[in-house]
Structures are given as structure tokens and as C-alpha cells.
Amino acid sequence: MSDHHHKETFITKYVFSTDHKMISKQYLVTGIFMGIIGVFMSMLFRLQIAWPDTSFSIIEAFLGRHQDGGVMSPDIYLALVTIHGTIMVFFVLTAGLSGTFSNLLIPLQIGARDMASGFLNMVSYWLFFLSSVVMVISLFVEAGPASAGWTIYPPLSALPQAIPGSGMGMTLWLISMAIFIASSLMGALNYIVTVLNLRTVGMTMTRLPLTIWAFFVTAIIGVVSFPVLLSAALLLIFDRSFGTSFFLSDIFIQGEVLHYQGGSPVLFEHLFWFLGHPEVYIVILPAMGIVSEIMACNSRKPIFGYRAMIGSIIAIAFLSTIVWGHHMFVSGMNPFLGSVFTFTTLLIAIPSAVKAFNWITTLWKGNLQMNPAMLFSIGFVSTFISGGLTGLVLGDSALDINVHDTYFVVAHFHLVMGVSAIYGMFAGVYHWFPKMYGRMMNKVLGYWHFWITVIAAYGVFFPMHFVGLAGLPRRYYANTAFPLFDDVADVNIVITLFAILGGAAQLIFLTNFFISIYKGKKAEQNPWKANTLEWTTPVEHIHGNWPGEIPAVHRWPYDYSKPGHEEDYVSQITPLKEGEEES
């Protein structure tokens, strides 16, 4: 394999690398950088929500012309929540989570030298980088960044007269997202082809770790749904710039009638949510895969119900494409459609329940190794259940009427997909850091990071349900215009304090992450005593992953504590003993 030892320059190794391991690190670091921006924005607008009309020098320092004496303007408030949502959902939890771990683990865990197309993989990352740059640039345009909410419903997003952020800021948002979607599709196609074609000898589909199943199915959902968002974005660009009327009709604004006739904003909502809902599963499925793998490894027990876990991933993925209308119960669409979407939405609770019970059963009678990755995995199951259960309220059309677009929704989706997916991402980073950087992260800092984060996250989002049930709409710059909500102010202060605590706790993670890259303890080849193939590769990264032949696989990945073996783990490359049955 002499071609794996050709000379590499700085540029081909660190910048335009086609090696999936390097690309994975590029995704991770870019995702973390975007995450810092996204979380910092949430700190700023939480200050405004808790203490409206109060001057903060931090707001004065960072918001420039969008603030007055340390108090942010209503427009920039809306811009902050918009960009916070966009960055966290797409740039952190889609690219940062799925991009990082699909790239790292797919070749390593299926036994492949690299992705099917290393070049496409590189282009995918650099398009993601470009879209991040465009999104960040949009923060600095004269009239402010996009501010119509991350769902960018027209006409608000189409008309600069309606809100200043719908000028250049929105244009850049749309360009950035179009590039992002191209990047995401290239990545997804690569993942699908790689999983289907490049598995090593013996690696049947039912011997794949659940991480790979999750990434594989996620990629399929992405390919099915992202193009629809691209078409929605393109049609919106047409409406904005070329005078078409796909989404606009009968508009009178600032004293004049606009020419638009015959379009419908509801059409945009359908197109948006046809991606938008699968998107939350694009975010959560990889986290589920990661958690399943880490839980089994650290419980020293097989994942409970492996085949049911695969089945529920597929069921969730299928259902995720036919539930988008539950975001639109009160959009004005036919109430009969609402009935259909209620039915399909509540069906998702069944495979989700199966997964939750299977995780809990995996812990039962285990020998739990409390590494930071394991803590975050347990945290994931907790927030996924807490957040998922309130989905029974929101997915039920009749109940959604009263809580739609209130803080109840904000609490629900932050717990079930935001916090849960972030926990999955943290778990993944702690667990595969040795594979990525050849060093270990510090566990004590990991413990502090986990416990402060988990307390802060529940401190933020548990009381928030009550704010929603009090009837307070989301995306309100202040609720001072309503004496009715005066008693919510105290709760909002509590929430903001926990939010600041949670944000500060991430500094522990950042410190741990960046220092461990250079100063962390050197990793052993298989530090967690795991069964999967990535731990059979050398610690030092080499092109092609394995120095010699790619090992053949003889068993499924979850033979932990299997009777008849001395150790409590059996690598997938260990042949079956005589008379041993495969599980």
C-alpha cells in the first residue's frame, strides 16, 4: 500500500484534505465555532427577555448601531432569535453533529479506507465552510441580518418594507442556506454510497453498529427532504427579486398595494416543513446512534433489542416525512388534514417509546463505566423523554391550538431535539476524541461540564413550559406591553440565570477540548475497551486507516460480557469460537 505514504503538503493535509478523519475534525471545529456564536446570541436575547429596558454594557459592546444605550432594538432581538435558530439547527446540529461523526465513523466502523469519494467529501466540507462564512457576513450588513424567524415565513421574509432584516440580510441568509443544502446533499450521497458499497468482508447490514445505521438513515432523509427546502428558497428568491407571486398575494403595506396576486404563504409553509420536520430527525437520529453505541460500550452490555433499534430508526425516518403538517394546525389549512397529521404524528411516539425503553433496559444489570460520554448519554435519554412526552400535547391538533407558538413549544423542542442532540454531540466528542486527536480529554472537567450543563438545561427549560401555559407567545421582544404577563417576569429571570450558567459551563468544555488536543494524555489504541472496528486502527492517523489488510468481521458489535469469554468485550474481528453462536 505504498500509495498511502505519498508526501503531503500542509495544504493537502490540513486544508484541502480528502481524508475523512481530517474532514471530520474540520466539521467539528467549524461547528463548535458556529455553536459559540449561536449560544452567545441566546445569552444576549435572554438578557433582554429577563430585564427589558435595562442597560447592559455587553449589549452596547456587541450590538453597535442595533442598540440604544445598552438596550437592544426590537429588530435586532428578532434577528438574534432567527440566527440563533438557524445556526443551532443547521450549522451546529446538522453539519457539526452529523458531518463530524458520519465522516469520522462511517469508514472506520464499516472497515473502509475512506469515503467512496474523498473529493466530493472535501467539496462538501468547503461548501459548508463557505455557507458559514456567508451566514456570519450577513450579521454585519447595514439593516441587520435576517429576522423573520428561522422558519422565514413569507411575506415577512419577502418584503424589506415589513422588517429591515428582510433586505440584504435575508438575501445572504438564502444564499448561505442554498450553499449549505448543496454541501449537505454531497455529504449525504457519499455516506449512503459508502455504507452500501464499502463494507469490509463479513460486515453485513445486521452487523453494523447502530451509529452507522443512524447515519445511513439520516443521510437518506436528508436526500429526500433537503431538495424541497432548496426549491422553497429558490422560489422565495424569485418572489423577492424577480416579482413572481409563488407565496404572495393581496398585500397592502406602507400605504401601497403590491402587485402580487395568487400566491400563498401556506404553500411555503408546506415546502418548508417538508424539510423542516424531517430536519429534526436529521438532528436527533445521529445523536441516538451515538448514544446507543456509547451506552452499550459503557454498560459493558449488548444494546438491548438491536433489531428493534434498527426497526425503530427506519420507522421514525419513514414517519418523519409524513408529519410535517403538525406545524401547521392553525395555519388555515383544511382541518381534515389536521386530523391526518395528528394521527401520523402520534404514531411516532411508538418507535420513540421502544427506543427509550430499550436504552433503559440496556442499563439494567449493567456494569456502568461512568465516563463523561456515558453521563451525557444518560442525560440524553432523560431530556429525550422529558421533551418527547410534551410532543403528545403539541402533536394533538386540538391541544396545539392553545399552545402553538408559545414558550411551551420552545421548551418542548429545545429539550427533545436541542439539548438532547447537543448531549449526543458532547457524548460523541468525549468518546471519540482519542480516535480524532490521539489524546484523551480530561474526565474531571468532563464531569463538571456535564453536571452544570444538565442542571442548567433543566433549570432553563422545565419552568419554560409554565411560561408557555400562561399564554406567553414566543418571539416577543418584551412582555411589558401586557400587564397580564407581569407575573411571568420572575420566571423569566430564573430561566435567564440558568441559561447564563449553562452557557458559562460550555467554557469548561471548550477549555478541555482545545487544551486536550495538545496536552491531553496520550491515548491507547482501545481506551474504552470497545468492540467496534475503529479501535483496531492505529492511534496515529494514516491514510487508508489500516496499515495492512482491512480486517474481516466475524460478529455483531455488541458482544459485551458475553459468557464464555474471559474479557467483558469481544472485538468484531475476533472469529467465533468453536460452538459459539452469534447473538
Added chain:
Amino acid sequence: MTALFYILLAIVIGIAIWQIISIFNLKGAIATEKDNNTQGILFAVFGVFFYGLMIFSFWKYSVILLPESASFEGARIDNLYMVTMVLILFVQAITQFLLFYFAFKYRGVKGRKALFYADSHKLEMIWTIVPAVVLAGLVLYGLSVWNDVMDASDAENPLIVEVYAKQFQWEARYAGTDNELGRANVRNIRGINTMGVDMTDKNSLDDIPTRELRLPKGRQVIFKFRSQDVLHSAYMPHFRAQMNCVPGMVTQFSFTPNMTTEEMRANEKTMAKVEGINKIRAEKGEDPYEFDYLLLCNKICGSSHYNMQMKIIVQEEADFNNWLSTQKTIAEVVQE
């Protein structure tokens, strides 16, 4: 200058953390038996904190919740909500307990081997079928409420009201003596005719435009929603009512108010909530607040989205009719 200050502060914090790290000497990376023990116990402690937070929140924050529904339809929604909530809390209590308890109970011990337990079709059948059955019941119950609330076709002598949204205020139009709204389009907006009512339509002439929303108790109201610029959402939380207002189309929602504003002010839960609010307002030196029903905008619509509201007054039907008869029709308004 302040930005520099914050950057410096961040650097200082960074250095501090760096120092903390050097104390750990970067040795510990893999959990030892001692770590397993500590972290397992912490999960038990966290479980207690978790239930404490839930109980505390319910105890402390129940008073800020909306009072009981002021419409017949809303009462059905509230029942469904209660049933769903009991179910949710039951499942939440059990699953979170198991999760934290197992994390505590099975914390790793050196030399112990975990139970090799990969599958049990019986268990999996149980937790597929039980949720499926429970959800089937919930779906059927939910859909019957939904169909009831959304279907206004069997309403007897309903009051037809148009609610009209624009950046950043609400207007209303009553259908008048013929109880039929005249045609309208934004292209007809001229001067005083702010809702773009088509004055050539004979149904329009007796329509009554108003800047406040009054509703009769006990009579079903069918709302027709329009918007002139961007999406808005007409949210009337006390009636458990919400519908988006979409430019270019007319949307609909209906409910039957069953409590006048006066009756709601005398409601026990409302009084407790208002008392709490007024305590806070008194501390800030603000005037006391008196309860009123509200229509708020609940779809992001621009800078002043957070202050787009209209008061709703529910009266006995006779008082309502008296009030309506004193309002000018649009024909009279436009002529002036």
C-alpha cells in the same frame, strides 16, 4: 472599549481555567471504580433534584397559568389537556425514576460482569403494544375534540365577525343585520375604508367596523380572519382559540363564549393571578391591573409584534346587542 474589556475578561477566565487544568495534571481520562461510585451516587442525587424541580415548579408556577376556559369548546380542550397531562406525568415519573435508579444501582464495580441480555421479544412486544393502545385512545379522543372545535357548519344563528390584522394592530368588522360580510380586498383600501371593504357589494353596506372586539355570552361566534400585509396569528388564550391570518385568503375559527368579562374577573383562579400581578406591580409603583380578555398576535410579524393586541369584552347578549346597535355601519362611516 467595553468590547476590549470583555475580551480581556474572557482571556483572564481562560487563563484561570488553564490553571485549574494544570492542577488536574491531565492524568485522569478513564473512569475508575471510584469515579463510577461517585457519579452513580450523583445520579441518585440528581434524580431527587429532578423530582424536586418538577414539584417545585408545579407548586410555585401554577398560579401564573391561564384560568379556566371562557368558552364551551375550550372546556373540552382543557379536559383533553388534563387527561394527556396525567398520562405524561405518569410516564415521566416512572421512566426517569428507572433511568436514574439504574444509573445509581448498576454503577460499575471492578471484576463484576454485566448480564448478557440482548433481546426479549416479550418485553419489546409489551412496550410496543401498550403505547400503541394508549395512543389509539388518545388520538380518537383528540380527534373528536378537534372535529368539534373546527367544524362550525352546524352552528345555529352564529355571530359572524371578521378580525382583520395588519402591522401592528387589529380591527374588527361585524356582519350587520344580514349577518353576511361584504366582499373585501386590499385593493379597495382607501382613506377611512381601512379594511378594503368592497362598497359595491350590497352585503357590505350594513357591516359594522370597530376597533374593539365585543362578544355575546352564549352565542357561537364564527371569526373570519384576514391580513393585509404579513402573516399574523389571532391568539385568544382565554378561549383556547388561535388561527393564523394569511394575506390572500380568509381563515376561520369559532367558539362560544360562556363567561362574561365580569364573571371571569370574579373567578377564583383569575383573582389569585391578578392579586399576584398587582403585588408585583405595586412593588414597581405601577397602577393596579384589572383583568381583561385579550387578542394577541402570535406569529412573528415585525418590530412591534410584541405589542399587537386588542381587548376583548364578553357581555350578556342583550348588552352586546345594545352596544352593536350604537355602532355606525360602514356605509355611514364612509359617507361622512
